[in-house]
Amino acid sequence: MRTLEIELFTSPGCPRCARLRTLVDAYAARARSGVHVCVVDVVAELDRAVELGVRATPALVVDGRLVLTGTPTPARLRSLLDERLGRSRGKRE
Amino acid sequence: MSERAARPLPIGAVTRLLGLSADTLRYYEKIGLLPRVGRTASGLRRYGARDLSRLRFIRRAQTMNFTLAEIGALLRFREDPSGARPRVRELTARKFSEVERRLGELEHLRDELRLLLNLCAASRDGCPVIEGIEEGGDGSRRRPKP
Numbered sequence: 001m002r003t004l005e006i007e008l009f010t011s012p013g014c015p016r017c018a019r020l021r022t023l024v025d026a027y028a029a030r031a032r033s034g035v036h037v038c039v040v041d042v043v044a045e046l047d048r049a050v051e052l053g054v055r056a057t058p059a060l061v062v063d064g065r066l067v068l069t070g071t072p073t074p075a076r077l078r079s080l081l082d083e084r085l086g087r088s089r090g091k092r093e
Numbered sequence: 094m095s096e097r098a099a100r101p102l103p104i105g106a107v108t109r110l111l112g113l114s115a116d117t118l119r120y121y122e123k124i125g126l127l128p129r130v131g132r133t134a135s136g137l138r139r140y141g142a143r144d145l146s147r148l149r150f151i152r153r154a155q156t157m158n159f160t161l162a163e164i165g166a167l168l169r170f171r172e173d174p175s176g177a178r179p180r181v182r183e184l185t186a187r188k189f190s191e192v193e194r195r196l197g198e199l200e201h202l203r204d205e206l207r208l209l210l211n212l213c214a215a216s217r218d219g220c221p222v223i224e225g226i227e228e229g230g231d232g233s234r235r236r237p238k239p
Contacts, residue, residue: 042212046205047201047205049208050201050205051201055207055208055211057212057215
């Protein structure tokens with residue numbers, strides 16, 4: 001089964017990062033399977049962050065593509081990830 | 094007033110304008126990087142727009158670590174692109190590739206610094222810029238979450 005690879009780019013002292021992490025964790029818990037979350041310290045992964053186009057934190061990268069920067073509403077995040085998850089599963093089928 | 098229409102400048106004005114010493118300007122002329130510069134009736138050098146353009150090119154090329162010999166070849170190509178010999182064209186192509194590569198590196202550096210500045214501006218607990226420069230991107234702090 002194909003997994004949605006989520007990378008959450010955070011940074012030290014970033015108050016909004018914790019908020020987005022909570023939202024992403026909640027989404028992953030609800031999805032139960034097919035979602036893998038990796039929290040990435042942007043300072044430690046500067047090269048990769050720059051290559052992905054990350055300009056600020058928090059930033060969300062899904063399947064190797066930057067999809068949002070900042071803190072979305074829970075509904076917006078759910079819709080965005082549902083769409084990606086559907087696409088991933090669609091590719092598998 | 095545009096540089097093209099400006100009056101030729103004395104050597105002192107050029108040193109101030111371009112940050113090159115008078116000795117350097119005279120040396121460039123002596124070794125042929127700069128064609129013989131115009132003179133006043135009393136023999137004082139006067140630099141025209143074309144001279145200033147060449148001097149700016151030389152200065153830019155030097156910041157890219159080109160040798161004076163290479164710069165001479167590049168200037169010949171600049172003067173006469175169609176009549177340049179294959180060796181000069183080949184050198185120019187090689188230098189063009191180097192410039193492209195360095196430009197890519199500079200763009201990456203610019204994006205990295207912009208990201209760090211953004212992080213710094215948004216940080217509540219201080220500025221991670223110094224930490225970023227010290228640590229680099231070795232991936233040692235990547236934390237997979239089960």
